[in-house]
Amino acid sequence: MKGIFDVFKKGLKKTKTALFRSFESVFSNVEKWDEDTYRQLEAALISADLGVSVTQKIIADIKESYNLGEIKTSEDIINIATTRITSILEDDNRPLNINTNGPTVLLMVGVNGAGKTTTTGKLAYKLKQDGKSVLLAACDTFRAAAIEQLKHWGKRIDVPVIAGQHGSDAAAIAYDACASAKAKNVDYLIIDTAGRQHTRQDLMEELPKILRVIRKNFPEAPHETVLVVDGSTGTNALFQAREFGKACEVTSLAVTKLDGSGKGGVVVAIKDEHTFPIHFVGLGESPEDLQPFDPILYAEAIFAKESPIAG
Structure with missing residues (x-):
C-alpha cells in the first residue's frame, strides 16, 4: 500500500503544495479567528478547485470544532479537512461493475x-x-x-x-x-x-x-x-x-x-x-x-x- 500511496502523493504534489501555501498565508500570525480568517480560508480551499459546496462543508466543520475549543494547531485543521473530504469521496463510491457471465x-x-x-x-x-x-x-x-x-x-x-x-x-x-x-x-x-x-x-x-x-x-x-x-x-x-x-x-x-x-x-x-x-x-x-x-x-x-x- 505504501507504494500506491507514493503514486498518489507524487501525482497530487502540485495540489498539495497549492493548498499548503494558501493555508500558511491564512494562519500565519493569527491569534484569534474571526470572519475574515474564515473568508481567507474559504478562498484558499476554492483556489484548489474544491468547489463552493465542499468548501462550505469544510468551513462549517472547522467553525464547529474551533468554537468547541478542539482546534489548537494547523494540523487539527488539516485533519478536519481530510476527514470531510474522505467522507465525500467514499459516499456511494461503489466498485467497478463486473460482468461475471462474459465480457x-x-x-x-x-x-x-x-x-x-x-x-x-x-x-x-x-x-x-x-x-x-x-x-x-x-x-x-x-x-x-x-x-x-x-x-x-x-x-x-x-x-x-x-x-x-x-x-x-x-x-x-x-x-x-x-x-x-x-x-x-x-x-x-x-x-x-x-x-x-x-x-x-x-x-x-x-x-x-x-x-x-x-x-x-x-x-x-x-x-x-x-x-x-x-x-x-x-x-x-x-x-x-x-x-x-x-x-x-x-x-x-x-x-x-x-x-x-x-x-x-x-x-x-x-x-x-x-x-x-x-x-x-x-x-x-x-x-x-x-x-x-x-x-x-x-x-x-x-x-x-x-x-x-x-x-
Whole structure:
C-alpha cells in the first residue's frame, strides 16, 4: 500500500503544495479567528478547485470544532479537512461493475482533449497486468490520429484492436468488436469513442446508435459508461461532468492529468455533486500512473507532508 500511496502523493504534489501555501498565508500570525480568517480560508480551499459546496462543508466543520475549543494547531485543521473530504469521496463510491457471465464492456466517452484514448490504452494495460484478457475497439472514427493512437497502444501492450478507416461507421465497428469479444470470450471489451461536446447534436446522436449495437450482443452492457474528464482544467472538468451527465448515460468517472496542475480538488467537487462513482485517476504520464481511485489515499495525499495523516 505504501507504494500506491507514493503514486498518489507524487501525482497530487502540485495540489498539495497549492493548498499548503494558501493555508500558511491564512494562519500565519493569527491569534484569534474571526470572519475574515474564515473568508481567507474559504478562498484558499476554492483556489484548489474544491468547489463552493465542499468548501462550505469544510468551513462549517472547522467553525464547529474551533468554537468547541478542539482546534489548537494547523494540523487539527488539516485533519478536519481530510476527514470531510474522505467522507465525500467514499459516499456511494461503489466498485467497478463486473460482468461475471462474459465480457465486461466499458464505453469510454468525453470531450476532445480529455485524454480519453490514452486512458483507454492505460486501462487496457492495467487490466492485462492484472491477468485479464482485453479487446480494444477504435470507435473514434472522426479523428484519424485516435485510430492510430489506439493501434499503437494495442501493439505496445499486445492487446488486439478492432478498427476501421477514418470516417467509417463507429456503430459498425462497435458491432464487430462485440462479436469478436463474444467469440474470444475476453474478460474486457473497452470501446473508445469520438471526443464530443454535449452541444454537438450530431455526435451526441451517435452514442445511442453505439449503445443499441452493444446491447444487441450484450443486453446488460455497457457495464460501465466511463466519462473521462481532464482534471487540470479545474472547474471546467466539473462543468463537463455536469453537462455530459445530462446528455448520456454516464455511470463512472475517470479523471486525468491530475499531476499537471494544482487543481486536484476538482475530484472532490465532482464527487460531491454527482452520484456516479470515480473509478480511475491519472496521476502521471506512464501507464502505471493510471490508478484505481482510492478515496482515503486521495484525501491523505492532498494534505500529506512526509507520511499519510492518520484518519
